[in-house]
Amino acid sequence: MKHVAAWARPFDDPVLLPGGRELVNLRDAADYIMKLPKAEQNLDAWQTAVEPLLLVVELGGPTMMARIGMMRALNRNVERVFNPSRRQAVAKAKIEERRMKIPRGKYIAKNADPHKHEPEHFIKCETCGGWIDFRDLGSVFDHEGPHSLPSEDRMH
């Protein structure tokens, strides 16, 4: 896939920003991150959002993965503002609608930063306490939505 075309791929659902604007495609998401104030941009949440974005552009995998990173970063401060039961119900319905099992190791970020230390590629899952490898789409999907610790992660 051509680079420009890869960045123009839309999200399944636009990413809604605080204030009502929407990020429609991968390029919008990248532009949004790039325009953040430097201090904000350097936060772990955004650093973590960039990686799946690059991965999806690089591999042409489901844009949902990049969306997850964006939503996590955007929602990190406002999580408690929403009515949690409503939010969870909507999230659950969306995930069940699209649920698919992606095997571990099938979609791997080839362009993951080789200068990063190995632990920096992982983020702790708030649901099950396991570690999500953001270079591995299968790992990201396994930790999305209501779930228990995936069997693949029990040894970590």
Ligand SMILES: [Zn+2]
């Ligand atoms: Zn988990």
